[in-house]
Amino acid sequence: MTVADATPDYEVGTHDDRAFLGHPKGLGFLGFTEGCERFSYYSMQTLLTLYMVNYLLLPGQIENVTGLAWLRSWHYPGLEGQPLSSAIFGDYTSLVYLMPILGGIIADKFTGRKVALIAGGLVMALGHFLMAIEGAFLFALLSLIVGVGLFKGNIATQVGELYAENDLRRAMAFQIFYIFINVSVIAAPLVSGTLGQKVGWHYGFGCAGVVMVFGLMIYLWGQKTLPRDLEVANRDRNTLVGRVVAGAVGIAALVVVWLLISGILFSSWIIGTISALVMIGALYMYLTRNLDAQDRFKVLTLCILIPVLAISLLTNQEIFNAYLVWGDQHFNLKFMSYTMPSSWLITLDAILSFSMLVAVAGFWKWWSLNHREPDEVSKMIIGSLFTIAGGVCLFLAALTQGEGAKIGLFWPFMFHLLNSIGFAHILPISLALFTKIAPRQITATVIGLYYLSFFAANKVVGYVGGLYSTLPTTTFWLLHVASAGVGLIAFAIFKVALGKRMQNSAADQARALS
Numbered sequence: 001m002t003v004a005d006a007t008p009d010y011e012v013g014t015h016d017d018r019a020f021l022g023h024p025k026g027l028g029f030l031g032f033t034e035g036c037e038r039f040s041y042y043s044m045q046t047l048l049t050l051y052m053v054n055y056l057l058l059p060g061q062i063e064n065v066t067g068l069a070w071l072r073s074w075h076y077p078g079l080e081g082q083p084l085s086s087a088i089f090g091d092y093t094s095l096v097y098l099m100p101i102l103g104g105i106i107a108d109k110f111t112g113r114k115v116a117l118i119a120g121g122l123v124m125a126l127g128h129f130l131m132a133i134e135g136a137f138l139f140a141l142l143s144l145i146v147g148v149g150l151f152k153g154n155i156a157t158q159v160g161e162l163y164a165e166n167d168l169r170r171a172m173a174f175q176i177f178y179i180f181i182n183v184s185v186i187a188a189p190l191v192s193g194t195l196g197q198k199v200g201w202h203y204g205f206g207c208a209g210v211v212m213v214f215g216l217m218i219y220l221w222g223q224k225t226l227p228r229d230l231e232v233a234n235r236d237r238n239t240l241v242g243r244v245v246a247g248a249v250g251i252a253a254l255v256v257v258w259l260l261i262s263g264i265l266f267s268s269w270i271i272g273t274i275s276a277l278v279m280i281g282a283l284y285m286y287l288t289r290n291l292d293a294q295d296r297f298k299v300l301t302l303c304i305l306i307p308v309l310a311i312s313l314l315t316n317q318e319i320f321n322a323y324l325v326w327g328d329q330h331f332n333l334k335f336m337s338y339t340m341p342s343s344w345l346i347t348l349d350a351i352l353s354f355s356m357l358v359a360v361a362g363f364w365k366w367w368s369l370n371h372r373e374p375d376e377v378s379k380m381i382i383g384s385l386f387t388i389a390g391g392v393c394l395f396l397a398a399l400t401q402g403e404g405a406k407i408g409l410f411w412p413f414m415f416h417l418l419n420s421i422g423f424a425h426i427l428p429i430s431l432a433l434f435t436k437i438a439p440r441q442i443t444a445t446v447i448g449l450y451y452l453s454f455f456a457a458n459k460v461v462g463y464v465g466g467l468y469s470t471l472p473t474t475t476f477w478l479l480h481v482a483s484a485g486v487g488l489i490a491f492a493i494f495k496v497a498l499g500k501r502m503q504n505s506a507a508d509q510a511r512a513l514s
Helices: 025-056 068-074 081-111 113-130 134-152 156-161 170-199 201-221 237-265 269-287 293-312 314-320 322-330 344-367 376-399 410-437 440-450 452-469 473-503 506-513
Strands: none
Touching (some): 025 081, 025 113, 025 134, 025 156, 025 170, 025 201, 025 314, 025 322, 068 134, 081 134, 081 314, 081 322, 081 452, 113 134, 113 201, 113 237, 134 237, 156 170, 170 201, 269 293, 269 440, 293 314, 293 410, 293 452, 293 473, 314 322, 314 344, 314 376, 314 410, 314 452, 314 473, 322 344, 322 452, 376 410, 376 473, 410 440, 440 452, 452 473
């Protein structure tokens, strides 16, 4: 795989380009670039809560963070210590899932994908390096949110554009692409996590920044092997830099506006629930304004599924937040004479998640040879049962912990195993369900809606994770078991009440709605 083999006249979607594992050379460059970006992202996500709880938000350090006192006065009133770190984590991770929607619009309408992606990578690297300056902490988080927004939505699209519409290699290409991602998720806690916890926090964040820069170098190296950019990238190239800067500033401004609004909309659980229902209702009205009765029913179903998925994801998303703090403080992480960094728990989870995705897919393939395979919602119900079982493992770990004793790794391992099986039944299958239900004229928009469930889940995790410091640990984890139970009940109701209706003919659905 060399740049010398590429030419400016590269034809997108040609079947004769098989230089990378039987796929176009561009797939290798995109895969390595995405792997580096995910390494940097999961390095940050692994270290963020531990860094805040164990260092940055402690008395004597928190006063040095520029702008945090002002932000706490109106957005995090009364919060300090672990609850404050949980709230900041929730805002950061939720916005990371929201901003790629705007980044995609900026690329499609103003800059093209390549410029947006390169700008996003540079801003992300800047954010990682700013983490080395304690006073610049909030500016670092803002840079990372803006960078992910510009980067994330614009790389996977280029993978698809490497292939002609009828090229059967496309599905396998995305599987290879996600292998790069999974390897990075496994490696990030081992490398950056160990540096951050064993050597110094800033070394861990700096490592993430270096790897992000390396990923950008790979992307630039492979430019001649990548698909042609959108026509908008060639429009008035003298103003291209100005357009991408304006887009980045727009994302940053939207982050600040969201913090202002969300502080009011989610000031309490009651107001937050009402606000969420109003926003879902407004979203439904906007999406269905030009649809017929059948498609309006489909969109209504998807809008209901968004908060249900968010609740069912609570335990899984907590892994990077309060769970990691709990493990750092209470797990026996000593192996022989070496004490493992608590960040390695994320590597354990990543290994099991990847393994269970493969195992679950293989199991249902084997099952379908002699039995009828369950539908999507039935699999999600099964997944919820495993998620509940995983949460119960955490409850039992807390329940059986002796006074002053450390928790052995048996229960945490069982949690990661069972939760990963649940993850494999809920996440990819729910995405498949969304694509199956979505009206064809708004399929792309619906995929964006699917990721709103992650946005909502991480926002809720920011609130719920803060309860770790005030609730008994057993009660805290029972709350997560209950959230998975809510998902189970909701999926069961969905199957009983709506499952057959979704499978009816178009005429039957129209009659049912008339």
